[in-house]
Amino acid sequence: MLEELRRKLTIWMQGRYGIDELTKMLNILGIVLLLLSLIRPLRFLSLAALVLIGFNLFRMTSRNIPKRLEERQKYLLFVSRIRPFFTVIRLNIKDRGTHKYFLCKDCRKVLRVPKGKGRIEIRCPECGKKLIRNT
Ligand SMILES: [Zn+2]
Secondary structure, eight states: OHHHHHHHHHHHHTTSOOOOHHHHHHHHHHHHHHHHHHHSOOHHHHHHHHHHHHHHHHHHHOSOHHHHHHHHHHHHHHHHHHHHHHHHHHHHHHTTTTEEEEEOTTTOOEEEEETTOOEEEEEOTTTOOEEEEEO
16 A cells, blocks of 8 residues: 555656755755744744745656756855855854954855954965954
């Protein structure tokens, strides 16, 4: 019975997009919103969760694979652009006693300098961009 259902689902999913990184992230976000709407019943939270889950179902079952791959590329680019910000925040908390971290505006490399050196000029070893920061 379960095998039969799985077989039918596999056939039905043929030629459809399926799951990717964006789906997984939106699923987590949808579940978080759903749980939040249980704790604090706000109409827009449960509505947003439903919209996310609906959009995910649409993406997973879509036959327009080039369009879904394009969305995936945009998502991965977005993640690669925001990830360094979170890295800098995390490192600044972790090494708050000894070092300070900055992000190069040009190449987005994480720069580490010793703390307590006052206002200094930092040169990015990757691209050569100079920035002046308080340490
Ligand atoms: Zn740089």
